[in-house]
Amino acid sequence: MNVATARLGARALNRALLSRQYLLRRLDLPEREVVEHLVGMHAQIPVGPYIGLWSRLAGYRPDRLSTMVTNRELVRTALMRSTIHLVTPDDCMTLRPLVQQVLDRDLYTNSSHAAVVKGLDLDEVVAAGLALLDEQPRTPADLGRALHERWPDRKPDTLAYAVRNLSALVQIPPRGTWGGTSRTIHASATTWLDRPVDPAPSVETMIRRYLAAFGPASVNDVQAWCGLTKLNEVVGRIRSSLRVYLDDNGKELFDVPEGELPDADAPAPPRYLPEFDNVLLSHANRERIIPDGLSFAEWCRRYGLMMTVRGGVLRGNLLIGGLLNGIWRIDKEKKSYTLVVEPFTKVSKKDLTALEKDGHALLEFAFPKAESRAVQVLPSR
Template identity: 50%
Template sequence: MPPMLERRELGRALLARQMLLERVDATAEEAIARLAGMQAQAPYAPYFGLWTRVRGFGTDDLADALTGRRVVRVALMRSTVHLVTATDCHSLRTWVQPALDRELDTAYKKALAGLDLAVVVEAGRVLLDERHLTPKELGQALHERWPDREPRALATVVRNRVPLVQVPPRAVWGVGGATRYAMAAPWTGTAPASAPDPERIVLRYLAAFGPASVKDVQTWAGLTRLHAVMERLRPRLAVFRDEHGVELFDLPDAPRPGADVPAPVRFLPEYDNLLASHADRTRVISDEARRRVGTRNGMRATFLVDGQVRGAWKLDTHRTSATLEIDSFWPLSAAERAEVEAEGARLLEFAAPGAAHDLRVTT
């Protein structure tokens, strides 16, 4: 029988892979590659996600990588916007295509019934060859050709069938702007992947999120039927089980710290993949905390104490002031509160240097 890993051991292993036990020395691009991408529906969330993981990270580090086209924002795993390196963009996008097709077949089935999607895709390519377009502009332009169809549905056909990146100034710190699409290949200067390498991608996932079950990998990717991939990899992997007997796979030499390794307070942005990439997420967030951080459209920004989500936070910035509100779901000890406040003060200094800072902790 495979050796068992307790929940705290799984949590410590995940935190080590995610650069959350100790900040690392890395460029923004290197850290994003190590994480196999960062969920990025909220445009500034990855800045906080990198700050909490990378020693000495500054906002210009990511802004420069975006404007320099070394990293891009693109719909990937679970059909959500991710920030990935230009190198990873095409291989990951090709791999998750079945999930994007499934979204069209389910959420937009009625709106697209009887429509030749290939023709819509080609029309969208022609439009995007001419200029970068917002989703609304793309939908309206397609609607002129198909006036009996919903503009949003038409734009989603192109978004889900063509690798599209969201171009700057979208998500550039201190600048920002509307979402505008460009086709990924000309933007990155690299050719689309002819065929994905599922085994290589799963190994990347394990390096960032392992040990993990087949269901965990499927949850992260938004794909099904990955058992065969895991079986092909089995001879190269270490095999464990969790407290419920679920089989877990991992890279043999990946870090698996002991359950008692200290885990410092860390602030995570909304939608952080740490909390969205396993079927069983209790290694870092309890079911009760998960209910409290979930929102209608996603997930609140959270903070960790001793390797577990302990509460949520919200930052409100103005021209000359910034307020950090920390909502602890359970009482903090004096030592825990001091550590939370100290890390919160560092977050304020990162996000709003030179401003008047106000930090509030409630339980």
């Protein structure tokens, strides 16, 4: 049985996380390889993966990801924590059955839907829903209305939500393309990707992949990321193949043997992140990435934010000193765009220069045809 070999403080865990998330320095890697390494990218807001990849890759342009989504090389689907993720087709069909109990729980405990699905033959609803989607992809509203004709005593939105949660669906283009519509249109994943769901996926492999991208991490951290529970036994089965550390509180942290542990004093340049990025959402103990170990929701409440900043044509969160220490938004006036940066901590002269330089690059990335662009860094709160 492996025993802990060393203690890792929050700073060491921060640099390990940033390194494995490709946020210490930009890399020259294929988009698909990055999305796969990260075990998918949070995509509840369609523009999120574009900003996330721009923050991680050198010379990145949005049209490449748009093409991959259009060509079905990457897909948007409900996975970890029942939220929309951008993943490879392989991961769509492998991860979905592993997190099915998370989507079950979401449906059966959801305040809008739990009471409505009681006593309903959900297998029959799903079969009918998939048949309708195979006729043609449909919006949730269209799918719900069609199912409501057969089950007139049930709410249309609940019928559509049941199909979404109990079967593998994907959100198809133009949603998820750069500048594409925000309208959600669902298709069956097996039909869209022309492949079956993995009949024998490995939760052990999923955990190892999580550790490679987010570790070292505790069992609670793994569970916070994927939404599954009772993973102690699974981790116990693979414990002998993992490294084991302790955090500052003496809690066990697990890691893959090849997991990189950079110097805790490695420089961490500022990074513009999308509104939601899994680097902020994937640990039970978030001390390594959010000041004071707050949850993302708690952090938003601390600064009076409604799940990040309001307004702007684009907006997101800001890493300063390796931690979530600010927000940003892009305001538009005619064909002029201003990036407004609001730090919540004191910014060094070096970081201020980096924020301004990267900010101009972000504006050029997002709005290459703008007549003028400006970066405004506000005084720290």
